[in-house]
Amino acid sequence: MxxxxxxxxxxxxSQLPSxxxxxxxPQPLTNPYLISINPNVAKQLELDVNSLNNSDFINIFSGNDTLAGFDPIAMKYTGHQFGxxxxxxxxxxxxxxxxxxxxQGKKWDLHLKGSGLTPYSRMGDGRAVIRSSIREYLASAAMAGLGIPTTYALAVxxxxTPVYREKQEFGATLIRVAESHLRFGHFEYLFYTQQHEQLTLLADYVIQHHFPELQQAEKPYAAMFExxxxxxxxxxxxxxxxxxxHGVMNTDxxxxxxxxxxxxxxxxLDDYNPSFICNHSDYSGRYAFNQQPSIxxxxxxxxxxxxxxxxxKADIEHALEIYQHQLQISxxxxxxxKLGLFDSHEQDTELFQQLFDLLKQNGMDYTLFFRTLSAIAQEELPTSAVRFSNLTxxxxxxxxxxxAYKKRIENIDDQQRLALMLKSNxxxxxxNYLAQLAIDSAEQGDFTLVENLLTILHxxxxxxxxxxxxADLSPKWGKELEISCSS
Incomplete structure (x- = not known):
């Protein structure tokens, strides 16, 4: 390490054209201090986490110092925001x-979020706050632990430094780590400014650094889009x-x-609600939970x-069909x-629809329903409805x-079923309420809950x-928290 x-x-x-x-x-923060370091992300970078909790690390990633090898650049892109x-x-x-x-030859971007003004700050101050930084820090850890493709966060x-949002808060930086920070909006920027040669250059860059196996494809750019x-x-x-x-599925x-x-x-999701809108600013529900596949x-x-x-055009349309097919299959x-089913049966569609109707009509907690089911042996199912009495x-x-579920799993090995469910649920x-409690404590100088959440989310x-x-159900106030883009 x-x-x-x-x-x-x-x-x-940074070697690409200007x-x-x-x-x-980066613009320095005043009196910076460490809130948390994610040891799993440090390991990915081959860093000794015990060597990071010091003033050098804090000063470097709060804009007060620099590190040999840094070549900081604000990336230019555009995009569609709410359509x-x-x-x-x-x-x-x-x-x-x-x-x-x-x-091992792996490449990781180091990105400093909350680093201050750039030419693309528009009317903003270029800062992040403790609240939003902890939310991203914990969310990326949560997604990684769930096995969902994500960017990571090394530290907060x-x-x-005072920062003004709806009220005065304090500035923070988040060290984001990702295989790439390239977005759909990078290509949109070059297209809408009619820089088609540079569009080709960026596509070549993406293939070289992220999809090298496509270099020998008959149509490398079409293969990249696929x-x-x-x-x-x-x-x-x-x-x-x-x-x-996600809440803000803009193309950028x-x-x-x-x-x-x-x-x-x-x-x-807390109570199962397919039309759940997590973004208080999304007045039309464009980015509601059930709209995410179509978005x-x-x-x-x-x-x-x-x-x-x-x-x-034909290759673009073909790739979009691949998206729809792949999404459905996956x-x-x-x-x-999640139900411990190892193969697909014709009646599964009806079984799942009945389940979703049950969860929605009774406002049942999505996560805890599946987790509770994951601990019930087949022979116990006929008398196990009482186990869900805390949910409905x-x-x-x-x-x-x-x-109906018991009938579907009659010919499935029960130990294998339960093992699959426990690692899938x-x-x-x-x-949201846990993240908010962690933020409230951190803003008072207590980072214990941040660390405890990091442990379970790993x-x-x-x-x-x-x-x-x-693992408890969210309290009523936690289900009603309003989160906006400024968070």
């Missing part, structure tokens, strides 16, 4: 500091299966690698339109896993569905008896 000054950098993105971004120096094209986007409060090369650093469609389908299938709502928040990106007003297609269509100068498999008073309806998710399928209360 390495110390920070032993990292090896290979900054490929139109791809602007060199910017409308916006040409004035880019890294407005973050910088790509550099690209770390591991001993707080400060005494891969992006497939990756996006896998990501969104996981979102839907686990009950995650969509990763070309299919990584969950830019955590803002996200939310995990994924809309966003990919926007990307395909931007790639039209280098990909034939989601179906993930949902079968209508145990008669639960019993009716359990009878988390006990712990990052409920392994959400395990029991963690010392943190049993963190």
């Amino acid at each position: 390495k110390s920070l000054d032993q990292l090896v950098f290979n900054n490929t993105y 139109l791809f971004g602007t060199s910017v120096t 409308q094209y916006n040409p004035d986007l880019g890294d407005g409060r973050g910088l790509l500091l550099g690209e770390v090369q591991t001993s 650093i707080g400060s005494d 891969q992006i469609c497939s990756n996006t389908a896998e990501m969104i299938a996981h979102w839907q299966a686990v009950g995650f709502a 928040n969509m990763s070309i690698l299919g990584l969950t990106f830019d955590y803002g007003p996200y939310g995990f 994924g297609l809309w966003n990919l269509s926007a990307l395909g339109y931007a790639l039209a100068p280098i990909i034939d 989601y179906s498999k993930l949902m079968r896993n 008073t209508n145990t008669t309806a639960v019993d009716k569905w359990l009878q 988390p006990k712990y998710i990052l409920r 392994d959400p399928f395990d029991e963690h008896p010392e943190f049993e209360d963190l």
Whole structure:
């Protein structure tokens, strides 16, 4: 394992033409302090986590110092926000500091979110606050623990720098780590400014660094778009299966690698509500939970339109069909896993529809329903409706569905079924109220809950008896929390 000054950098993105971004120096925070470091992410970077908890680390990632190998750049991109094209986007409060090369040849972007003003800040101050930084820090850990493609966060650093949102808060930085920070909006920027040669250059860059196996394809750019469609389908299938709502699926928040990106007003389902809107600013419900698959297609269509100068229309349409097929296949498999079903039967569609109706009509907690079911042996099912009494008073309806479920699993090995379900249905998710409690404590200088949440979110399928209360149902106030884009 390495110390920070032993990292090896290979900054490929900053070697692209200047139109791809602007060199910017981070603006320092006042009296910075460490809130938390994620040891799993440190390990991915081959860093010794014990060597990071010091003033050098804090100063470097709060903009008060620099590190040899850094070449900070604010990336330029555009995108569609709530369906409308916006040409004035880019890294407005973050910088790509550099690209770390591991001993295994893996490349990781180091990105500093909350680093201050850039040419793309528009009317913003370029800052992040403790609240939003902790939300992203914990969310990326939660998604990683659930096995969902995501960006990561190495650490959160707080400060005494005042920042003004709806009220005065304090500035923070988040060290985001990702295989790439390239978004759909990078291609849209080059298309809408008619820089088609640079569009080709960016496509070549993506293939070289992220899809090298496609270099020998008959149509490399078409193959690249197919891969992006497939990756996006896998990501969104996981979102839907686990009950995650992103909240702001603008094209500038969509990763070309299919990584969950830019955590803002996200939310995990509490009571099952397919039309759940986690973003208080989403007045039309464009990004409601049940709209995410179709919005994924809309966003990919926007990307395909931007790639039209280098990909034939028929190939774009074919890739979009791949997205829809892949999403359906992946989601179906993930949902079968949640019920311990190893193969597909014709009647499964009806079984799942009855289940979704049961959950919706009775306002049952999505996560705890599946987790409770994961501990019930087949012979216990006829008398197990009472186990769901903390989720609903209508145990008669639960019993009716359990009878249908018992009939479906009659020929399945019960130990194998339960084992599959326990590793497919988390006990712990990052409920909004838990994130809020952690933020409230952190703003008072107590980071204990941040660390406790990090522990359970790393392994959400395990029991963690010392943190049993963190698996509880959300209180009423927690279900009613309003989260907006400014979060």
